[in-house]
Amino acid sequence: MYKNSLIPFITIVIKEVCRFMRIWVQTILPPAISMALYFVIFGSLIGPRIGTMNGFDYIDYIAPGIIMMSIINNAYGNVVSSFFGAKFQRHIEEMLVAPIPNFVILAGYVTGGVVRGFLVGAVVAIVALFFTDLKLHSLSIMIVVVFMTSIVFSLAGLINAIFAEKFDDISIIPTFVLTPLIYLGGVFYSINLLPAFWQTVSAFNPILYVVNAFRYGMLGESDINITHAFIMLLVFSIVLFGISLQLLNKGVGIKS
């Protein structure tokens, strides 16, 4: 077990972390910059005109969503580009010829995404501190939300990479699916503002649960029942894990 699972796992994780640290200008810096821009524009310039949202200053209301937005994008982006890169340069073969169980490969890549998620989350939170005082309602809830969110979106990124055949394919989903979902996931508004129909539609958006659960962790306020949000995150993780493992076992996109 140690020899065939733990050592390969640690190897993959270290390799993944080194990969995004080596290119930190592309991986860690951009979220810090866009975070600062969001705070300047929505927080300082427009925010005061909006007033309060559910009883909080607008800047405080959107801070959790914006932090989660960075975490989602980075967890997803880390795995999709690393795994697709491995396919493209063919060094994924190094893993395929070795006696590594597929769940270890999966766990290794997902852990890479989770580490990136936490790191970016921390960087972005520090940037946020320049603009507002972050509130901490429950640190443990915040940590669990970041953890589960990174897992869900790392898995989604992995599935994207498995199916991707060219570089376009790894930017199409983030642009046309992930970004709209994030903007419609209650980062900037409370879904209570939406008409009933769109509230129902929003319930299918995983990002709604992520943002609200994290907002609960920070502000103690959420559109969604927190238990419900955790259950949804758990369901998403399990389903995506099952799908990814199945795809790897079949060799979809990686074996001819």
Add this chain to the structure above:
Amino acid sequence: MSALVIKNLKKTYRNKLTALKGINLHINQGDFFALLGPNGAGKSTAIGIICGLVNKTSGTIEVFGHDIDTATNVAKSCIGIVPQEINFSQFETCLSIVLNQGGYYGIHRKVAMQRAEKYLVKLGLWDKRHEYSRDLSGGMKRRLMIARALIHEPKMLILDEPTAGVDVELRRSTWRFLIDINQQGTTIVLTTHYLEEAESLCKNIAIIDKGEIVKDTSMKQLLSNLNKETFIFDLIEPIKTLPELTGFKAKLIDFSTIEIEIKRENNINALFKILSSHGINVCSMRNKSNRLEELFLNLLDNNSKTD
């Protein structure tokens, strides 16, 4: 003990192309085995299936008695693979490529480090260990792939054209290296287009063409099949017609060139006597083609006739 047993292995790719039509192979432990065949014969496909990079359509493979379907991971740890195409990350150093591969095989970093040093030194890459793989020359990249394949000290090393694009000197030193690890007990299977390579290295050989094994024999046996060779004779003075050369099959190519087939039992002195008796004087003589190549082409030719 058998190192590799392949039974009725078939592969049809998704594009309906059948790359392997049911091949059988048996390779013994300790063997130095050559798999020879023209471009597109199915060599890389077979190797890809053995080491888990390609899904087979049907058939069975056992590696040191471990079925690749049921004992996949045990089978995999017996094999080291040097693929035909360069497949390491461009953004990593030689040393980290080799060490990470050790990690994938479950080897402790300390042990991996000792072995990496051992093999990188032997393959002349130790000085390059901190360089990015993309900065190596083509020949060095191939040798890095050999070092990487040996990090778990596999019982069988499979090399898909290890010396393609490698200069003569480096090729010879790669050969010496392979002979050395074969003598220490590693079974070696290699594919190549160079017949001389197979001849000077391998004990046994299989020739594959269009997804079928057309010959599976020992190198000695194959060479003993070479019972005739065709020579080309250049003449000093041109002749108009070719006289009867008793006992030899001869052909006039042009007025000053004759092609003669010489069998193993023939006496070449006798041939020269006959030529002199007809007043034919030879100024030079050479092989029509490399003898192994001739044999190889014959085999492939027979194979396409039976299609």
